[in-house]
Amino acid sequence: MSQPESAVADAQAGGRGGQEPLAKLAARYGLRRAIARPRFPVYVRQLWERRHFILTYATSRNVSKYSSSALGQLWQVLTPLLNAAIYYVMFGLVLGGKGHIHNYSAFLLTGMFVFTYTQRSVTAGAKSISGNLSLIRALHFPRASLPLAYIIQELQQLAISMSVLLVIVLITHEPIALSWLLVPVVLVLQTLFNVGAGLVMARLGASMRDLNQLLPFITRTWLYASGVFFSIQERVVGTAHAPQWVADVMYYANPAASYIEAMRDILITSGGGHNPPDSVWISCVFWAVFALCFGFWYFWRAEERYGRG
Incomplete structure (x- = not known):
């Protein structure tokens, strides 16, 4: 008789009046629950072993997302462009948001594309577990694979959006500068933050049905507070005459504003722009590391509960 069969026989005997508890019986035979949460290093290794599945799943979702529309993949570029056009008319022209901002078109589009990447990643992460319950209940795999796949899908879409953004920035007479080499650095830091935020939202979305x-209301408020349409420094300190620390809090306590500011400093140089200051880099790195570490830990802690109920 094999070891599992012996354990089953002993368990049945225990159920008929045996004295050994099931937990001790399982420990004696080296058995554990199939859905037991592995140790964190083991969990990370399992995710790495499934990297091909994660990438393939993300790519297939990306291909099928717009397959039923006539314009197909163009919508991932048209959507932020149309939004930016509406915001340009309303905030830039009607409400006078342009102010003294140099190259407001590039300023607005950079903010829209960068913020949209984080917004979509957070929203996708929140739906990644609750929207795949049948898959979770049918197969055993690290549940973090799903939010990671969703964020990789958004990263693939961002690659096209950033290409369009660079073309638009050139059209608005911004010169190509060495600082553009820092664009991938900012995107890597932003992606790390998005992964952590997406994992946090995935766990919250799995347990909070109304999230x-x-x-949409949370991300819209976040949009308005991130300086996408206006310069935080000019509007808060210059127009509203608020103390400088208020603008600093809006910049550095808001990760989206930090990544937007860094990308604008890199791309928009003709108006006396410069590389992002050290304080912006520190904020970008801090939010990336903090979100990634906390997000993975927070999601992993509830690994056994996903798909139940």
């Missing part, structure tokens, strides 16, 4: 209904 997906609240997210």
Whole structure:
């Protein structure tokens, strides 16, 4: 009789009046629950072993997302462009948001594309577990594979969006500068933050059924507070005459504003722009490392509960 069969026989005997508890019986035979949460290093290794599945799943979702529309993949570029056009008319022209901002078109589009990447990653992460319950209940795999696949999907879409953004920046008479080499650095830091934030939202979305209904309002408020349409420094300190620390909090306590500011400093140089200051880099690195570490730990802690109920 094999070891598992012996354990089953002993368990049945225990159920008929045996004295050994099931937990001790399982420990004696070296058995453990199939869905038991592995140690964190083991969990990370399991994710790495499934990297091909994660990438393939993300790519297939990206291909199928717009397959039923006539313009197909162009919508991932048209959507932020149309939004930017609307915001340009409303905030830039009607409400006078342009102010003294140099190259407001590039300023607005950079903010829109960078913020949209984080917004979509957070929203996708929140739906990654709750929207795949049948897959989770049918197969055993690290559940973090799903939010990671969703964020990789958004990263693939960003690659096209950034190409369009660079072309638009050139059209608005911004010169190509050595600082453009820092664009991938900012995107890597932003992606690390998005992964951590997406994992946090995935766990919250799995347990809070109304979160997906609240997210549009949360992300819209986040959009308005991130300086996408206006310069935080000019509007808060110059126009509203608020103390400098208020603008600093809006810059550095808001990761989206930090990544937007860094990308604008890199791309928009003709108006006396410069490489991002050290404080912006520190903020970008801090949010990337903190979100990634906390997000993985927070998601891993609830590994055994996903798909239940």
